[in-house]
Amino acid sequence: MARVLSLIRPQPILALVGRPKPTFCKMSMDSRARKVFAAAVEAVQPDTVIRKSIERTEDSVLIDGRRFTLKHNLHLVGFGKAVLGMAAEVERIVGDHLVNGVISVPHGIQQTLRQHGKSHLLLKENSRIKVMEGAKHNLPDDDAQRAAEGIKRLASELTEDDLLLVLISGGGSALLPAPIPPISLQDKLDVTRRLAAAGATIQELNKVRRALSLLKGGGLAHYAHPAQVVALILSDVIGDPLDLIASGPTVRSEVWPEEVLSILERYKLPDSLSASVKDVLARRGPRWKENKDEAEASGDVLNVVIGSNSVALQCAGCCVRDLGFRPVVLSPGVCGDVKSVSRLYGLLARFASSREEPPPEIAAEVLRLGPEVGVESWDLCRTMQVLGEGRTEGWGATCLLAGGEPTVELTGSGRGGRNQELALRVGLELRGLELPPKGPVFLSGGTDGQDGPTEAAGAITDGGLYDEAQAQGLYIDNVLTDNDSHTFFSHLSDGKRLLVPGLTCTNVMDVHMLLVPAIPIKIS
Ligand SMILES: Nc1ncnc2c1ncn2[C@@H]1O[C@H](COP(=O)(O)OP(=O)(O)OP(=O)(O)O)[C@@H](O)[C@H]1O
Numbered sequence: 001m002a003r004v005l006s007l008i009r010p011q012p013i014l015a016l017v018g019r020p021k022p023t024f025c026k027m028s029m030d031s032r033a034r035k036v037f038a039a040a041v042e043a044v045q046p047d048t049v050i051r052k053s054i055e056r057t058e059d060s061v062l063i064d065g066r067r068f069t070l071k072h073n074l075h076l077v078g079f080g081k082a083v084l085g086m087a088a089e090v091e092r093i094v095g096d097h098l099v100n101g102v103i104s105v106p107h108g109i110q111q112t113l114r115q116h117g118k119s120h121l122l123l124k125e126n127s128r129i130k131v132m133e134g135a136k137h138n139l140p141d142d143d144a145q146r147a148a149e150g151i152k153r154l155a156s157e158l159t160e161d162d163l164l165l166v167l168i169s170g171g172g173s174a175l176l177p178a179p180i181p182p183i184s185l186q187d188k189l190d191v192t193r194r195l196a197a198a199g200a201t202i203q204e205l206n207k208v209r210r211a212l213s214l215l216k217g218g219g220l221a222h223y224a225h226p227a228q229v230v231a232l233i234l235s236d237v238i239g240d241p242l243d244l245i246a247s248g249p250t251v252r253s254e255v256w257p258e259e260v261l262s263i264l265e266r267y268k269l270p271d272s273l274s275a276s277v278k279d280v281l282a283r284r285g286p287r288w289k290e291n292k293d294e295a296e297a298s299g300d301v302l303n304v305v306i307g308s309n310s311v312a313l314q315c316a317g318c319c320v321r322d323l324g325f326r327p328v329v330l331s332p333g334v335c336g337d338v339k340s341v342s343r344l345y346g347l348l349a350r351f352a353s354s355r356e357e358p359p360p361e362i363a364a365e366v367l368r369l370g371p372e373v374g375v376e377s378w379d380l381c382r383t384m385q386v387l388g389e390g391r392t393e394g395w396g397a398t399c400l401l402a403g404g405e406p407t408v409e410l411t412g413s414g415r416g417g418r419n420q421e422l423a424l425r426v427g428l429e430l431r432g433l434e435l436p437p438k439g440p441v442f443l444s445g446g447t448d449g450q451d452g453p454t455e456a457a458g459a460i461t462d463g464g465l466y467d468e469a470q471a472q473g474l475y476i477d478n479v480l481t482d483n484d485s486h487t488f489f490s491h492l493s494d495g496k497r498l499l500v501p502g503l504t505c506t507n508v509m510d511v512h513m514l515l516v517p518a519i520p521i522k523i524s
């Protein structure tokens with residue numbers, strides 16, 4: 001059974017639209033943007049999402065409307081960048097019924113959490129859950145493979161009286177490598193690495209990973225049968241597809257060898273595949289050798305998305321209102337090249353800041369860009385309608401919120417990330433609109449606190465960016481060709497435009513926001 005937690009499912013987007021609280025706010029636009037970003041991240045903290053999803057009453061728990069009886073029959077496994085904090089909270093809520101557990105988490109995470117004073121996200125000292133660190137640099141390695149074996153062993157030993165809680169978050173694929181024999185870890189790593197380098201999407205990558213793995217694509221649920229399985233998932237994939245987040249170990253998916261081969265062909269890989277990979281892809285029939293009834297074995301699984309980009313945007317919307325803006329959520333699924341995405345935000349800023357009825361060409365171009373950036377026409381029209389009402393009805397300041405994961409085509413060897421590059425490009429798009437403190441302000445930030453290989457999560461820009469850079473002898477054209485946005489923002493005004501929240505311990509992709517100040521009402 002695949003369900004999305006109804007408790008926190010975002011309400012209809014229109015529910016966010018209403019008059020902002022008449023709070024008189026003296027904070028700068030920059031500070032307000034940072035505050036909204038912090039609220040978005042706070043909403044999807046690993047302990048917060050677990051607390052909201054598990055309701056404990058005596059010897060049972062209620063999860064997504066289903067009650068599970070606890071009788072010292074609880075087991076836990078987990079894999080992903082956020083699962084340590086999730087496991088710590090589970091232990092606080094139902095630790096008295098926990099028998100054992102294994103979690104596979106990023107290399108060095110425990111020490112990092114301790115150093116950052118986040119010990120509430122660590123397990124208690126005498127915990128029954130074994131923490132295994134691995135997947136250095138987000139790549140599967142021997143340590144992660146050992147953790148995957150431990151998880152498979154634990155799942156295989158369960159009986160029908162047991163309840164297995166599976167904690168899943170982004171980065172889970174690399175932390176749960178279990179190549180189907182005779183594929184070696186190196187063979188599998190080689191395929192996924194080459195696919196990623198050739199520009200394959202996470203959807204394509206994870207479809208291939210599923211075909212080569214014992215645990216992905218429903219394998220973990222298969223091994224856990226006949227136990228009851230409940231997976232709590234923090235989504236880092238656009239649209240929250242249960243079968244693709246961390247390659248869906250609890251979601252039974254058919255593997256179509258033709259589909260996998262066509263992905264490999266698209267990136268010109270088939271000829272150079274190892275014999276073991278070719279051998280496994282040529283097989284027909286069930287992936288698992290155990291004599292379990294396939295249909296039955298995928299039966300008792302509850303998959304619940306407990307945190308996602310939509311949840312982060314919804315909470316950001318509440319914070320926006322408290323700060324005196326009218327929130328409007330564009331979409332949690334913005335993708336595509338940062339060049340097109342920045343153009344879209346530039347056009348929407350123009351549309352929103354226009355004192356007169358904006359020329360129809362703006363709306364036409366916004367709609368033309370929609371398919372390139374993964375946003376439906378309906379969402380674009382609804383957003384422009386709200387922005388238009390802001391002008392005609394004098395709503396006051398507006399904050400456009402969106403999320404997702406755009407891409408950067410790397411052409412240089414500088415230091416940067418997609419959020420910093422997007423912010424830079426939007427800053428250029430905003431040039432010519434009114435300058436701060438009254439012009440629009442844009443923020444783009446990765447909710448994991450890390451944008452590409454940099455220590456920043458993103459940056460904040462406005463229409464004054466270009467002149468500010470020129471005055472300090474920084475030339476933006478070179479920055480863009482070198483993909484050197486981080487170096488640029490670090491030097492510009494002593495890094496004051498950088499967004500550096502530090503390690504956030506969660507990941508629901510990126511958050512974008514465009515704060516548009518109130519347009520003075522025309523008195524006719
Ligand atoms: N110099 C650069 N300028 C712009 N973008 C870059 C640069 N270097 C890397 N990137 C981009 O950063 C991304 C990788 O960074 P990051 O690790 O934050 O990605 P992620 O998808 O958020 O990872 P995860 O799924 O682990 O959260 C890639 O999309 C890559 O194109």
Ligand SMILES: O=C(O)[C@H](O)CO
Pocket residue numbers: 169170171172173174202206236237244245246247
């Ligand atoms: O682990 C993975 O596969 C990615 O983070 C997407 O969930």
